[in-house]
Amino acid sequence: xxxxxxxxxxxxxxxxxxxxxxxxxxxxxxxxxxxxxxxxxxxxxxxxxxxxxxxxxxxxxxxxxxxxxxxxxxxxxxxxxxxxxxxxxxxxxxxxxxxxxxxxxxxxxxxxxxxxxxxxxxxxxxxxxxxxxxxxxxxxxxxxxxxxxxxxxxxxxxxxxxxxxxxxxxxxxxxxxxxxxxxxxxxxxxxxxxxxxxxxxxxxxxxxxxxxxxxxxxxxxxxxxxxxxxxxxxxxxxxxxxxxxxxxxxxxxxxxxxxxxxxxxxxxxxxxxxxxxxxxxxxxxxxxxxxxxxxxxxxxxxxxxxxxxxxxxxxxxxxxxxxxxxxxxxxxxxxxxxxxxxxxxxxxxxxxxxxxxxxxxxxxxxxxxxxxxxxxx
Numbered sequence: 001x002x003x004x005x006x007x008x009x010x011x012x013x014x015x016x017x018x019x020x021x022x023x024x025x026x027x028x029x030x031x032x033x034x035x036x037x038x039x040x041x042x043x044x045x046x047x048x049x050x051x052x053x054x055x056x057x058x059x060x061x062x063x064x065x066x067x068x069x070x071x072x073x074x075x076x077x078x079x080x081x082x083x084x085x086x087x088x089x090x091x092x093x094x095x096x097x098x099x100x101x102x103x104x105x106x107x108x109x110x111x112x113x114x115x116x117x118x119x120x121x122x123x124x125x126x127x128x129x130x131x132x133x134x135x136x137x138x139x140x141x142x143x144x145x146x147x148x149x150x151x152x153x154x155x156x157x158x159x160x161x162x163x164x165x166x167x168x169x170x171x172x173x174x175x176x177x178x179x180x181x182x183x184x185x186x187x188x189x190x191x192x193x194x195x196x197x198x199x200x201x202x203x204x205x206x207x208x209x210x211x212x213x214x215x216x217x218x219x220x221x222x223x224x225x226x227x228x229x230x231x232x233x234x235x236x237x238x239x240x241x242x243x244x245x246x247x248x249x250x251x252x253x254x255x256x257x258x259x260x261x262x263x264x265x266x267x268x269x270x271x272x273x274x275x276x277x278x279x280x281x282x283x284x285x286x287x288x289x290x291x292x293x294x295x296x297x298x299x300x301x302x303x304x305x306x307x308x309x310x311x312x313x314x315x316x317x318x319x320x321x322x323x324x325x326x327x328x329x330x331x332x333x334x335x336x337x338x339x340x341x342x343x344x345x346x347x348x349x350x351x352x353x354x355x356x357x358x359x360x361x362x363x364x365x366x367x368x369x370x371x372x373x374x375x376x377x
Contacts, residue, residue, distance in 0.1 A: 001307065001352055005264050008377050009350075016268045016348070017288035019359050019374045021049070023057050025262035026355075030061050033217070033254060036232035040250035043087050045215055046072045048255025048356040049263070053376035055079040058258070066253040070100050077104065089173070089212070089253060091116055091132055091148055099123035110173055110212075112150045117158055121165045128170035129162050130212055131155045133196070135189050140177020140216065141301050149174065152192050159196075160204050171210030171248065172196050178256060179302065180216035181223070183231050187238040189213075194242035211239075212251040219260025219353045222303040222335075228257075256356040263355020265293070265372070269347050270323055281317040284339060286349065289322010289329040291366040293358035294351075297331040305352040310340035324367040 002022045043066040056079040068090035083105030091112045102124035112132040134149030159169040176185040200206040218225040271285040296302035315338040322329035362372040
């Protein structure tokens, strides 16, 4: 929790649950990433937190944006971002949405199959296209390996086809998984990408220009993560090793690493109870749950740090759950969470590093609970 958020919570009696985001922390995270990757173009993944104040702050720093829908396109343009700093990186797009983006001036689109490529050719003729390849996402706490991406062999075929149907083959993208804790995953993916570049140059006279390394840089949750410098060093060494003197344009699409640690969710404890089947472990129900933005607690994948007013006192094991009538609204049951025995209903509790993929995941009103409100300070 930043000092600014601490003071804001101390000075304001906010209705809970709510998310507080420190814009200064977002801006600092962007500067840190820019220093670590001075040779890369940073496209903020808007889906991580689409709060207009965040988009505007990043735009003023010169950040570009990875958008996934017309709504995100409009948000960025209304925040002052020029169209040439937007990339339509979603590989699943309606033809009308592709046409909307192209009419707005966007000229960079991602794809991973024939159908998507043909839609882009029909609605955005001549556009630059980046083919997304699949990765295994080993080491990622939130893997992205099944829904997106084609094989390297198919990527070569598709990029050749892109040229044949009037598009501009521009590069290859991949995503090694969100909250990636194994920095070596980038080395393998960069090596595969370099082979695709070489094959296309030799076999089809296609010289690709860009490698989109996706996101994956971590926020600070319960488990320690490597410093950003280790990610930067590993990626730069891999680029040098696999591409030599013919380095492509590097694109990064961070989301979590820019806004995750800048946010704190303030919640109220609704109920503390025990069950005779396991009397030592309390059930702690919060007024924020899986349907209020904590979707990434599914399978207990993302494990947020928790802060209470009684930290440091005697503690005991707990199950953390949300307030709704859905039995899946359990946050942590197996991850060995412990909270002070002094906590009680009506007290406030904070979930730290919750600036990313929380408010944007919040439902519009499941069980009548309103969406998670965000305060940017």
